[in-house]
Amino acid sequence: MAFPRGFTLAEATLAMVLLGVAAAGVLLPFAGGASVQAEGLHRTRGAVLANSLIEQVAATPFDSLIGTYNYTESEGQLKDAAGIVITDPMYANFSREVTCQYVYVPQQATAAAANFVLATVEVRYRGQILVTVNRLISE
Numbered sequence: 001m002a003f004p005r006g007f008t009l010a011e012a013t014l015a016m017v018l019l020g021v022a023a024a025g026v027l028l029p030f031a032g033g034a035s036v037q038a039e040g041l042h043r044t045r046g047a048v049l050a051n052s053l054i055e056q057v058a059a060t061p062f063d064s065l066i067g068t069y070n071y072t073e074s075e076g077q078l079k080d081a082a083g084i085v086i087t088d089p090m091y092a093n094f095s096r097e098v099t100c101q102y103v104y105v106p107q108q109a110t111a112a113a114a115n116f117v118l119a120t121v122e123v124r125y126r127g128q129i130l131v132t133v134n135r136l137i138s139e
Contacts, residue, residue, distance in 0.1 A: 046125060046131040047123075049094060050123045053096060054119060054133050058119070073095055073097075075095045078095070095124045096123050097122045100117050100118070103136070117138075121133045
């Protein structure tokens, strides 16, 4: 009695299913690692954007902080220190918001003029907050 050579359809199908499961088990960690790396890159860029804007705020004369720095830059409309829109596509999905408000410290009388301004910069990527930087600025 001769045995037929080759595989049956059921055997071939089972082999393909097992190969697919094994391949998925090997490739899924790489896909997860790529997404984590991309998020880390976005957070790094967001930190750079927040730091550059908070440094601009800190370099501004104290009396003009409140009037100058209370605005939002929408996605794709970020400006550099010279006021020019950043056209690099890697910043296209980022937005920033900066607010400045007078604050009183516990030792200070509230009847006197405030000596401190709290500057806050929020950087978002596709609408989600990535970085928030606060800085207390004095006269």
